[in-house]
Amino acid sequence: MYDLLIAPxxxxxxxxxxxxxxxxxxxxxxxxxxxxxLRRMSLTGDAMAHAILPGAAAGFLLYGLQIVPMxxxxxxxxxxxxxxxxxxxxxxxxxxxxxxxxxxxISLALGVLIVSLRGxxxxxxxxxxxxVLALNDDALTLIALISGVTLLTLAVFWRALVxxxxxxxxxxxxxxxxxxxxxxxxxxxxxxxxxxxxxLGTLLSVGLMMLPAAAARFWTARVEPMCMLAFAFGAVSCVxxxxxxxxxxxxxxxxxxxxxxxxxxxxxxxxxxxxxxTKLRHHRHRTA
Amino acid sequence: MPEACLTFEDLTLGYNSHPTVHHLNGTxxxxxxxAVVGANGSGKSxxxxxxxxxxxxxxxxxxxxxxxxxxxxxxxxxxxRSFPARVVDLVSLGLWxxxxxLGRYTRDDREAVSHALxxxxxxxxxxxxxxxxxGGQLQRALFARVLVQDAxxxxxxxxxxxxxxxxxxxLIALIKRWHGESRxxxxxxxxxxxxxxxxxxxxxxxxxxxxWGRTADTLxxxxxxxxxxxxxxxxxxxxxxxxxxxxxxxxxxxxxxxxHHEHGxxxxxxxxxxxxxxx
Numbered sequence: 110m111y112d113l114l115i116a117p118x119x120x121x122x123x124x125x126x127x128x129x130x131x132x133x134x135x136x137x138x139x140x141x142x143x144x145x146x147l148r149r150m151s152l153t154g155d156a157m158a159h160a161i162l163p164g165a166a167a168g169f170l171l172y173g174l175q176i177v178p179m180x181x182x183x184x185x186x187x188x189x190x191x192x193x194x195x196x197x198x199x200x201x202x203x204x205x206x207x208x209x210x211x212x213x214x215i216s217l218a219l220g221v222l223i224v225s226l227r228g229x230x231x232x233x234x235x236x237x238x239x240x241v242l243a244l245n246d247d248a249l250t251l252i253a254l255i256s257g258v259t260l261l262t263l264a265v266f267w268r269a270l271v272x273x274x275x276x277x278x279x280x281x282x283x284x285x286x287x288x289x290x291x292x293x294x295x296x297x298x299x300x301x302x303x304x305x306x307x308x309l310g311t312l313l314s315v316g317l318m319m320l321p322a323a324a325a326r327f328w329t330a331r332v333e334p335m336c337m338l339a340f341a342f343g344a345v346s347c348v349x350x351x352x353x354x355x356x357x358x359x360x361x362x363x364x365x366x367x368x369x370x371x372x373x374x375x376x377x378x379x380x381x382x383x384x385x386x387t388k389l390r391h392h393r394h395r396t397a
Numbered sequence: 398m399p400e401a402c403l404t405f406e407d408l409t410l411g412y413n414s415h416p417t418v419h420h421l422n423g424t425x426x427x428x429x430x431x432a433v434v435g436a437n438g439s440g441k442s443x444x445x446x447x448x449x450x451x452x453x454x455x456x457x458x459x460x461x462x463x464x465x466x467x468x469x470x471x472x473x474x475x476x477x478r479s480f481p482a483r484v485v486d487l488v489s490l491g492l493w494x495x496x497x498x499l500g501r502y503t504r505d506d507r508e509a510v511s512h513a514l515x516x517x518x519x520x521x522x523x524x525x526x527x528x529x530x531x532g533g534q535l536q537r538a539l540f541a542r543v544l545v546q547d548a549x550x551x552x553x554x555x556x557x558x559x560x561x562x563x564x565x566x567x568l569i570a571l572i573k574r575w576h577g578e579s580r581x582x583x584x585x586x587x588x589x590x591x592x593x594x595x596x597x598x599x600x601x602x603x604x605x606x607x608x609w610g611r612t613a614d615t616l617x618x619x620x621x622x623x624x625x626x627x628x629x630x631x632x633x634x635x636x637x638x639x640x641x642x643x644x645x646x647x648x649x650x651x652x653x654x655x656x657h658h659e660h661g662x663x664x665x666x667x668x669x670x671x672x673x674x675x676x
Contacts, residue, residue, distance in 0.1 A: 147480055269498055272490055275482050278475040282449045282467065283493045283546075330481045330526050 117355045123244075127351055130244045130252050130308050131365060135317060135343030137256030138301040140263055140336040142322035144294060147274050147332070150205070151323070154315045156213035157295075158302050160190035162220030165306060170223055176248045180303055187299030190216050195295055199288060248307045255304035259297050266290050271332060309362040316366035317343055324373040327380025342372050402427040402465055402550055402581040403448065407457030409638075410440070410447040415631040416455065416638070417443040419605040427462065427549075428579040430572070432592040432612065435602035438629040441585045442472050444602065445554045448583075461550065465581075466494050468548035470539055472555045472585070478528045484538050485523040488513060491545030513544035518567060533564045540571060551575055553584045557591070569595055589616060603627035 117124045145154050164186025168178035194212040198205035244252075263270070269290040272280040280287045298318075305314025321342035325335045350365030357364075378384050403425035411417040418440040425431060433441045446452035447459055449469045461467065468491075476487075488510050492502060514520055517537040522530075530538065536556065543551060553572070557565050573595070575582050586592050592599055592612060599615040601608040601624050608620040 276476045282469040
């Protein structure tokens with residue numbers, strides 16, 4: 110048992126780094142995912158991940174596979190798309206899903222174009238699918254910083270974010286925070302996706318954001334426990350995914366996401382608000 | 398004469414350069430209880446949005462007296478009922494004007510919330526998820542939130558829609574209680590009997606003010622008839638409303654000194670009639 114579960118993390122430095130990096134990532138990304146889901150923006154994470162690509166690719170093109178330029182590039186691209194799509198939806202008749210789709214498609218095409226300038230598709234694979242087993246100190250520091258900023262921002266703007274999700278018109282009638290808090294939130298989404306692309310790649314980092322959140326929805330009907338539970342699911346997925354990847358010599362990113370996917374599938378059926386409890390089990394009912 | 402809580406100065410509100418509330422002048426006295434009536438599309442909700450500030454005026458302005466806090470219950474709430482929140486979370490939103498983003502909720506705040514729930518007959522509902530409430534119960538919860546907001550100016554946009562008779566009675570009682578506490582209340586309503594029985598003042602809208610004053614005077618048959626014959630459609634070929642027109646009227650009003658519009662003054666404005674135009 111020890112050999113199976115503990116030894117890989119004790120014996121190998123890269124496994125420790127991978128664990129620390131992915132857990133820190135889950136700490137910030139999972140609560141953000143919960144709010145994305147509650148705001149019915151689950152696919153926005155996916156779109157934003159694509160949107161980050163041209164920035165990261167530009168950094169990659171200019172400096173090679175280095176964390177800082179790729180991160181800055183990704184942040185810039187992500188923020189342009191988030192602000193652009195958010196502004197179009199806030200100030201015109203177009204809804205956010207349409208504007209987001211438009212902006213991310215443009216961005217994705219640009220990204221693929223930039224990567225192709227450099228040459229081989231192996232490079233593209235590296236940008237898209239990340240390398241959690243090769244996290245250096247820079248990358249770890251960055252991820253720690255991002256999850257710290259995320260948790261702090263969430264704590265400060267919690268009440269506004271909940272109000273903006275629950276009753277946006279009410280928030281507008283008592284405060285001017287509605288629009289800023291929406292953009293701050295989109296900023297957090299970008300930040301966490303950028304933090305995740307080194308570890309998991311641009312595409313799979315969305316998985317760590319959304320799957321634990323989606324799974325947590327089946328277990329609780331309140332926001333705070335949902336965020337905690339999402340992080341717990343995320344953390345378990347990271348540990349399980351890394352172990353599977355170690356023992357089975359499989360790529361770590363997909364292993365982590367598939368672990369999260371397994372938790373999600375199990376939650377659909379066995380969650381307290383899942384299929385078995387709400388649909389299949391015969392319920393007794395009270396007199397009042 | 399009581400001080401003004403709300404002053405409209407040549408206020409024009411609308412969408413896509415088509416006015417929905419056209420050149421409204423007048424004041425809402427502090428502590429008054431006013432019903433806003435009119436047909437669908439006559440600008441009632443638009444006026445509410447303009448007062449709250451979620452819709453910017455196309456011209457003129459709407460001034461709220463200094464230090465007056467507004468509570469607004471919209472007709473079409475953007476409330477997301479699938480959001481995982483409990484009744485107590487929803488009602489606690491009403492603490493925002495007092496506590497803002499970071500202020501800690503005190504024991505008094507929590508008591509205010511439970512008192513409000515009790516006042517609307519929802520005691521024991523604190524922990525209920527909002528997606529399990531009936532329409533009327535949700536409306537009561539939203540009233541409780543208005544109670545918690547403890548506002549000076551309360552705007553209710555069709556609060557009696559899809560609400561049973563008993564609940565309407567309870568909500569009217571609450572509105573009267575607010576009136577008794579010298580809060581200024583404006584309520585959009587359709588039931589004229591209800592308005593006649595409970596509201597001292599009435600503003601009758603038909604994209605422009607048709608009549609405004611004591612309820613019995615405002616809701617006279619000839620006013621209602623005129624209000625019914627308004628043109629609801631937008632006309633893309635309608636001439637532009639000249640900017641200095643409005644100023645004249647604003648002046649005219651400044652001098653009249655009365656806090657309510659007189660019918661005559663409204664009637665003598667043929668240039669702002671939104672009546673049918675030749676196509």
